Amino acid sequence: MTYEKHKCWSILLRLYHWAFALSIIFLVVTGFYINNPWTNTLQEYSMSWPMAWMRYIHFVAAYVFTGAVLARIFLYIFGNAQERITDALPITGRNLKNLWRTLLNYSYISDDHYPRLGHNVLAGLTYLITIIAALFQLVSGFYLLFPEVAAWESWGVTIFASQQNARFIHHLLMWWFMIFALIHVYLVIWNDVMEPEGLVSSIFTGDKFKPKA
Ligand code: HEM
Numbered sequence: 053m054t055y056e057k058h059k060c061w062s063i064l065l066r067l068y069h070w071a072f073a074l075s076i077i078f079l080v081v082t083g084f085y086i087n088n089p090w091t092n093t094l095q096e097y098s099m100s101w102p103m104a105w106m107r108y109i110h111f112v113a114a115y116v117f118t119g120a121v122l123a124r125i126f127l128y129i130f131g132n133a134q135e136r137i138t139d140a141l142p143i144t145g146r147n148l149k150n151l152w153r154t155l156l157n158y159s160y161i162s163d164d165h166y167p168r169l170g171h172n173v174l175a176g177l178t179y180l181i182t183i184i185a186a187l188f189q190l191v192s193g194f195y196l197l198f199p200e201v202a203a204w205e206s207w208g209v210t211i212f213a214s215q216q217n218a219r220f221i222h223h224l225l226m227w228w229f230m231i232f233a234l235i236h237v238y239l240v241i242w243n244d245v246m247e248p249e250g251l252v253s254s255i256f257t258g259d260k261f262k263p264k265a
């Protein structure tokens with residue numbers, strides 16, 4: 053079969069993807085440390101300051117994460133056809149059909165795969181939920197970080213009531229990102245094995261391949 057190359061993801065989407073993915077790895081590791089420091093607590097009184105370092109890395113990664121989330125929101129509105137929010141929502145006949153076909157395909161009820169340049173709608177919806185989770189993660193994070201800054205305090209109190217709640221939600225949401233990442237990496241590789249569209253490389257190069265009509 054002959055394939056043709058199509059431009060799929062803009063450079064901003066690819067930069068956001070890797071900023072998001074890499075920052076989450078740092079945030080999860082340092083987040084676990086903040087929750088339950090695994091070094092000898094006596095070190096906290098030494099010059100190595102493990103907790104201070106972990107918190108510092110957490111906050112630097114948090115700003116990268118925030119930048120990535122803002123970039124994604126920008127792309128939902130101003131991105132190319134594959135990146136706009138309308139491509140992720142099951143609001144058109146084309147998207148509804150794609151959602152249904154993907155469910156059948158992922159559950160091994162059907163082997164049919166229908167080429168589509170952007171995400172399938174099931175993936176698109178999951179990414180959208182992840183970005184919404186990311187918004188809650190960053191509001192709870194900034195509320196924990198700047199409880200005395202009026203804007204964060206008012207957002208924090210309105211959404212989470214107390215700091216304890218915010219911390220609890222912040223912790224629970226971490227598990228969403230971890231479980232998502234695991235399933236996500238499995239599914240993109242599975243898709244690439246099942247259909248030679250160059251899916252995994254597309255998140256580096258921006259290009260995908262479709263069978264020539
Ligand atoms: C996927 C993204 C993130 C993950 C997985 C994550 C994870 C965590 C975890 C597990 C904790 C420890 C809370 C606990 O269980 O006791 C924590 C604390 C914290 N995080 Fe995050 N976080 C993320 C994003 C952010 C963001 C965007 C900010 C914004 C500044 C932030 C700020 C904080 C602050 C201020 C604390 C409390 C530090 C302390 O108690 O000293 N986090 N985070």
Ligand code: HEM
Binds near residue numbers: 069175176229240
């Ligand atoms: C080796 C690691 C990874 C690879 C190879 C990879 C690959 C990909 C690919 C190929 C896509 C496009 C898939 C599609 O069309 O549905 C994608 C999208 C995405 N990935 Fe990853 N990914 C990796 C790690 C991660 C991690 C750790 C996260 C976050 C926890 C993540 C979050 C996302 C998100 C949110 C999207 C949607 C992009 C958008 O908003 O349009 N990825 N990834």
